[in-house]
Amino acid sequence: MSALQTERLLLRAWRPFDLAPWAAMNADPEVRRHFPEVLTREQSEAAVARFQTGLDERGWGWWAVEVRATGEFIGLTGLDPVEEDMPFTGVEAGWRLTRAAWGHGYATEAAEAALAFGFTTLGLPEILAVTTATNLRSQAVMRRLGMARDPADDFDDPGVPDGPLRRCMVYRISGEAQRAKKQRT
Template sequence: METLHPRLRPWREGDLPAFRLIQTDPDIVHWLAGPWTDEQVEAAFARMLGGLRERGWGMWAIVDDEGVPVGAAGLQPVREDLACAPAIEVAWRLRRAHWGRGYVTGPMRAVLADAAERLQGEEVIAITSVPNIRSQAVMDRLGFRRDPAADFDHPALDAAHPLRRHVLYRLKRF
């Protein structure tokens, strides 16, 4: 599988340790509502490897200047238990040392251009918790527009959890 952008490449079997570092980075897991177990990390890694191979689209490795994975970006099917399912969502995560340096916005533009050709859909969505204003700013830069009527409470988080309320952004006719 070819890359879509110089900072993106398909995940490789040997990337599991780098992915584990991404998924255990405190600045990332905060927005994922807490740390993941080894089993969750391994299952997510397997889904990412399989998604690109099976569908031709999915989550890519974001790499640094040395080619080491420091994040993930791409498309994924929305979890079935979310109010916005079924849909395709954009998603990303990036180690803090690389925030604010274009490691997400540029690659995501390439992902969206590829998706427009491959999926020929009416829209893709982006979701995040209300307090995650950094991700919302990326969504705005990518051309997504917030749909306040579609905001929802995440079913995996209890009513008192500060990340429970999620906002939904749409990119129409991408």
């Protein structure tokens, strides 16, 4: 599986030309507001190498997102197995866009395609999403996707130092709930 297409977006493999805008968005404190730090160019490059290896090995993972009408790279969206140090298991969905691409519905549109892929092609029973309690924009994406939060799942991220970014929330959606939502819309 090399790419997913939506009305306005392409979720695809990473290309060398993505590196500069990807590194620039990871150096933007606003984009990284809910992460412990901004990333250096080297860290951004290493992340892309990991993402592409994941896509090559599994056929799914963190895709680069491009606006079909312009070919512009705007960030990433995808699915990934939850890291081992988390207090739960499963497959999570995630999204990060460059600031100019916020406010267009792109994150929700890309994530809808990733969820549909996870449920239909991978046959996952459930997909979850994790964010800091501070990240209201990301939580809004989760709710637009039809995901729901149980406050009992809230947890402190063991990889994050004490502070406002440590508290995290988990949103979940089942394949059944996503199919029902699609039928309603």
